[in-house]
Amino acid sequence: GAGVSQTPSNKVTEKGKYVELRCDPISGHTALYWYRQSLGQGPEFLIYFQGTGAADDSGLPNDRFFAVRPEGSVSTLKIQRTERGDSAVYLCASSLQGAGEAFFGQGTRLTVV
Amino acid sequence: AQKITQTQPGMFVQEKEAVTLDCTYDTSDQSYGLFWYKQPSSGEMIFLIYQGSYDEQNATEGRYSLNFQKARKSANLVISASQLGDSAMYFCAMREFNYGQNFVFGPGTRLSVLP
Numbered sequence: 001g002a003g004v005s006q007t008p009s010n011k012v013t014e015k016g017k018y019v020e021l022r023c024d025p026i027s028g029h030t031a032l033y034w035y036r037q038s039l040g041q042g043p044e045f046l047i048y049f050q051g052t053g054a055a056d057d058s059g060l061p062n063d064r065f066f067a068v069r070p071e072g073s074v075s076t077l078k079i080q081r082t083e084r085g086d087s088a089v090y091l092c093a094s095s096l097q098g099a100g101e102a103f104f105g106q107g108t109r110l111t112v113v
Numbered sequence: 114a115q116k117i118t119q120t121q122p123g124m125f126v127q128e129k130e131a132v133t134l135d136c137t138y139d140t141s142d143q144s145y146g147l148f149w150y151k152q153p154s155s156g157e158m159i160f161l162i163y164q165g166s167y168d169e170q171n172a173t174e175g176r177y178s179l180n181f182q183k184a185r186k187s188a189n190l191v192i193s194a195s196q197l198g199d200s201a202m203y204f205c206a207m208r209e210f211n212y213g214q215n216f217v218f219g220p221g222t223r224l225s226v227l228p
Contacts, residue, residue, distance in 0.1 A: 031214065033215070033216060035218075040221075041220060041221070042117075042204050042218040042219055042220045042221045043158075043204070043218045044218075045215055045216070045217060045218075048213070048214070048215045050214075055213065055214070056213045056215050089156065091158065093158075093216070095216075097214075100163075101148055101160040101163055102148075102160075102206075102208075102216050103160070104150075104157065104158035106156065106157055107156055
């Protein structure tokens with residue numbers, strides 16, 4: 001498809017487990033963003049990639065969160081030792097470098113039980 | 114510091130009436146963009162309208178227009194002729210082109226259109 005694709009759409013995991021969330025951006029978009037959204041709130045910035053490198057990771061809440069984008073396209077957000085407070089919708093977006101709006105995926109709803 | 118402020122947690126509007134959703138922003142970058150997104154209950158984020166900091170004309174897209182007042186640092190969204198399908202969360206966002214190019218979002222306004 002032509003849009004941003006996120007998998008899985010839903011993920012339920014036990015507290016303490018490791019999870020990976022995948023984002024496949026729009027082809028040709030060099031900028032990729034991860035956000036976390038809790039119910040009734042605005043998207044909270046986590047990390048921004050320009051190409052393969054993390055241009056800004058100041059939003060990652062702690063060292064349990066890590067993201068990669070090894071070939072400058074698909075990105076994976078990794079969460080270690082998940083906690084119940086990590087439960088949220090994780091949104092991925094992509095855009096052209098230096099211009100234009102961000103296009104969002106449908107999100108991954110993560111539930112930590 | 115909060116970069117995007119949306120002071121209206123919830124708004125009601127009668128169908129076919131116009132409504133203004135407020136957004137103020139804070140930046141020291143001279144080059145930036147302002148965006149509005151709609152998020153219906155389905156959860157998808159839908160881009161509505163964009164205003165660049167150097168654009169002299171207010172942006173318009175169909176029933177959406179952006180009331181850009183640069184000196185006041187405000188970028189209010191105006192929806193004309195409201196429809197029931199406009200009921201959703203609306204987010205204002207900013208992208209600073211010289212300071213990292215990240216998109217920063219406000220807390221949102223929930224709009225309810227009444228029949």
